[in-house]
Amino acid sequence: MAALIDRIEGRRIEGHRPWPRLVVSEQVWRGIADELAAGRLVLVGLWGDSGCVHMAVLDEEAGDIAVASLDCPQPRYPSVGARHPPAIRLERALHDLYGMHAVGSPDSRAWLDLGFWDVRHPLGKSRRVAAERTPYPFLPVEGEGLHQIPVGPVHAGIIEPGHFRFTVNGETVVRLEQRLGYAHKGIESLMTGASLDRGARLAGRTSGDSTVAYAFAFAQAVEAALETTVPPRAVYLRALMAELERLANHFGDIGAICNDASFALMHAQCGILREMTVRAAAACFGHRLMMDCIVPGGVARDLDRAGIASLRALMKEANRIFPQLVELYDNTASLQDRTATSGVVRSELARQFGAGGYVGRASGRAYDARKRPGYAPYDRLDFEMALFDAGDVNARVWVRIREVEQSLKLLAQILQRLPEGPIAAPLNTSADRIVEGSGLVEGFRGDVFVWLRLEGDRIARCHLRDPSWFQWPLLEAAIEGNIVADFPLCNKSFNCSYSGHDL
Amino acid sequence: MALIVDFAVQGLQMLLVLMLAPLLTGLVRKVKARFLRRRGPSLLQPYRDLARLMRKEVVLAQNASWLFRVIPYLVFAATWVAASLVPTFRTGLLFSWSADLIAIIALLGSARFFLALAGLDVGTSFGGIGSSREVMIASLAEPAMIMIVFTLALIAGSTQLSTMAGYMLSSAVGLRVSLGLAAVALIMVAIAENARIPVDNPATHLELTMVHEAMVLEYSGRHLALIELSASLKLLLYVSLIACLFAPWGLAPPDAGGERLALGLASYLAKLAVGGVLLAVFETSIAKMRVFRVPEFLGAALMLGLLATLLLFVSRSL
Numbered sequence: 001m002a003a004l005i006d007r008i009e010g011r012r013i014e015g016h017r018p019w020p021r022l023v024v025s026e027q028v029w030r031g032i033a034d035e036l037a038a039g040r041l042v043l044v045g046l047w048g049d050s051g052c053v054h055m056a057v058l059d060e061e062a063g064d065i066a067v068a069s070l071d072c073p074q075p076r077y078p079s080v081g082a083r084h085p086p087a088i089r090l091e092r093a094l095h096d097l098y099g100m101h102a103v104g105s106p107d108s109r110a111w112l113d114l115g116f117w118d119v120r121h122p123l124g125k126s127r128r129v130a131a132e133r134t135p136y137p138f139l140p141v142e143g144e145g146l147h148q149i150p151v152g153p154v155h156a157g158i159i160e161p162g163h164f165r166f167t168v169n170g171e172t173v174v175r176l177e178q179r180l181g182y183a184h185k186g187i188e189s190l191m192t193g194a195s196l197d198r199g200a201r202l203a204g205r206t207s208g209d210s211t212v213a214y215a216f217a218f219a220q221a222v223e224a225a226l227e228t229t230v231p232p233r234a235v236y237l238r239a240l241m242a243e244l245e246r247l248a249n250h251f252g253d254i255g256a257i258c259n260d261a262s263f264a265l266m267h268a269q270c271g272i273l274r275e276m277t278v279r280a281a282a283a284c285f286g287h288r289l290m291m292d293c294i295v296p297g298g299v300a301r302d303l304d305r306a307g308i309a310s311l312r313a314l315m316k317e318a319n320r321i322f323p324q325l326v327e328l329y330d331n332t333a334s335l336q337d338r339t340a341t342s343g344v345v346r347s348e349l350a351r352q353f354g355a356g357g358y359v360g361r362a363s364g365r366a367y368d369a370r371k372r373p374g375y376a377p378y379d380r381l382d383f384e385m386a387l388f389d390a391g392d393v394n395a396r397v398w399v400r401i402r403e404v405e406q407s408l409k410l411l412a413q414i415l416q417r418l419p420e421g422p423i424a425a426p427l428n429t430s431a432d433r434i435v436e437g438s439g440l441v442e443g444f445r446g447d448v449f450v451w452l453r454l455e456g457d458r459i460a461r462c463h464l465r466d467p468s469w470f471q472w473p474l475l476e477a478a479i480e481g482n483i484v485a486d487f488p489l490c491n492k493s494f495n496c497s498y499s500g501h502d503l
Numbered sequence: 504m505a506l507i508v509d510f511a512v513q514g515l516q517m518l519l520v521l522m523l524a525p526l527l528t529g530l531v532r533k534v535k536a537r538f539l540r541r542r543g544p545s546l547l548q549p550y551r552d553l554a555r556l557m558r559k560e561v562v563l564a565q566n567a568s569w570l571f572r573v574i575p576y577l578v579f580a581a582t583w584v585a586a587s588l589v590p591t592f593r594t595g596l597l598f599s600w601s602a603d604l605i606a607i608i609a610l611l612g613s614a615r616f617f618l619a620l621a622g623l624d625v626g627t628s629f630g631g632i633g634s635s636r637e638v639m640i641a642s643l644a645e646p647a648m649i650m651i652v653f654t655l656a657l658i659a660g661s662t663q664l665s666t667m668a669g670y671m672l673s674s675a676v677g678l679r680v681s682l683g684l685a686a687v688a689l690i691m692v693a694i695a696e697n698a699r700i701p702v703d704n705p706a707t708h709l710e711l712t713m714v715h716e717a718m719v720l721e722y723s724g725r726h727l728a729l730i731e732l733s734a735s736l737k738l739l740l741y742v743s744l745i746a747c748l749f750a751p752w753g754l755a756p757p758d759a760g761g762e763r764l765a766l767g768l769a770s771y772l773a774k775l776a777v778g779g780v781l782l783a784v785f786e787t788s789i790a791k792m793r794v795f796r797v798p799e800f801l802g803a804a805l806m807l808g809l810l811a812t813l814l815l816f817v818s819r820s821l
Contacts, residue, residue, distance in 0.1 A: 149628040149711075157708035170635075171794060260712075262704040262791030268539035334701060335790040484632065485794040488709040 016222040021067040022336045036084040042354035045449050046467040048098035053077050063372030065230040079105035080313040086353045109152035112181040122189050141167040141175050153182045160498035170481040176476045183502040184491040191462035199459045200295050206464050207500030212245040214441025215294035217450040220439025222296035225454050226427050233421045234298035235376045240414045241290045243407040248277040250400040260340040260489045283310040287442040298424025339394040343490030345476040353470040356446025358399040364389035369442035381413050429457040466500030513597035517587040524735035525549035527779050533782035553728045561724035564760035566627040574621040575729040582733040585610035586740040590747050592767035594665040595757025602664045604652045633717025643801035644695045650808025652687040656817045663771045667749040680821050684811035688748045693741035700786040741780035768793035
């Protein structure tokens, strides 16, 4: 614990829990950027606040997080992205939302603000403007025989909006450039000044497929700030919901990846498993995706006897069907031919970007927020981290397969150990206190980070960081040198969130 | 009198292939859906889709030339004529003298050429990708097809389908290695030509992986209906062709009476159903291959065709 704080010199802020926040000098800020670039620290988040910027970093060895803050009286700060590229997009988004310049940044184009908004810098010194679309300068590509394929933001299938600009040579992708921000909902603006109830509902709607993970991380942050202890039953029920969400999404993903290789059989069978999972969730908690089931202080719905029975039925069926599907996946040569060796993410890149979830773990980055820094009740549960190092589509499928098996194991343990008792504790809010908290939860896609500051029972500022921030750039790298026709397969194996990223 | 009967039979054949083509497509979709534990759309759904598209307004790209508007009709006409040349339930049709395998390949080839032009005409990147991929596939599928034709022509002594089918029905044919090779090669070519899995996926929504669908992405309304109908006709054509050459049992001879004609018709329908189900089984059990694997796949078909021809040069009885 002491290691990370010792290295960062600054004035420690009281009332920031569970990890320390330090106000640092510009020199220390640059020093942290160098540490990030050297790979000794991992970037967790970079976001703005009124008059300052915050950066959360993780010491992977110790599993220990710190938030560094730099006061900027002028709307500018030294760029982290200049030294550590994973920060570039975060800085561009920060500029769009706050109007603060990253001095020295190699890329100062807008990121979230596509010109549709009628307001500039909505979270900073906002001013009304007429919505104006200016052409976006894509990165130049030069060479003989190259041509561009623009794809999206509206796609042929029913998926989220995002624009992909391919530069190809025949069928081979020379460069892919993403253009995101179409799903911006202004969640952080809505959060400002909201009550805790509303905040929890908003957090749960950042990315629908990860609603449990977001609500969980938000609740963790609120509880840390208010020093509320969650009753043990609620702690276990939260993990139960999180694992159900992971199961449903992994089932859906495994099937959808195979479907993108036109192997519809796997899609149909996995679709059945996913449907069984969300139905069990509905039977237990009254909502298929378990939206708004986790609230600050505990959980909103208790698990009854009928719910337990439906979970047991789900586990029995999944344990029976899933191994057969894994065998089908493993033994279909035509499918393996598509997934193996396509879309390779090099492990150095995964480490540099601190990619969480299956993207990181398929490229040898042994990181799972449930293990380190770890949170209740996973410290008391027995499970293994799935780790592969090929970094291809196949490895990302296998990480999901292993995680499904571990989640089923976790469900059994949770049901076995589920303590009796209340499911929610009152929050000790007081009208005049200013407190800060953060939470880190392993969603199905990776680690969801939430940071907030409360003024009394109102949210003064809340930042939500989706794991996709550090996965989208890797997709650009993974597709280079592959053929255009393999992009949907690679993209599906990443399954990054548009909504969570665009906020 | 005989001429009138011949005309009637040929007319019946043309109508028959046109009416049956969407049904075959519907059957394949239905069987595939059942394998995926879905109920699937009704067998008649392709007809309803065609009727719906026919009623719909045509939306044309601003820079679409006259070629773009004419091509659906050209493609449809060429495919329909090609499909009506294949003996389905009776040999010795009126058009028999022209029912040459090479003519059929030429008709389909020109339909494909026009479709590839249409893909390029509007100037969208997807049309271009689709056309380039389609032509890559065609440049390998057509030589393979020619090799198959050589093999069959050497065995039957003719490239006329009626004569070929008659020869296959006779006892002179026997078991031949070259025929087996040609059959396998023809099936591989048929899969590629009809944009089926593993070469292309007719049901995909992923614009970047499409081949045939990418070429016709800009079509709508009655143009799209004609293109879809042509695709169905082409599938029917290949199933009929395989049936006529390698399973000609039940084909009515030219002088057959009503009873034999009915038998011919029934056996034809049965063959179509078997072909459709087999296709659905095959498509369900395999994933789509990488685009650059397609040349290897079709290269294998070409080699099989070549081998079959060579075997015949070694010995006419092989």
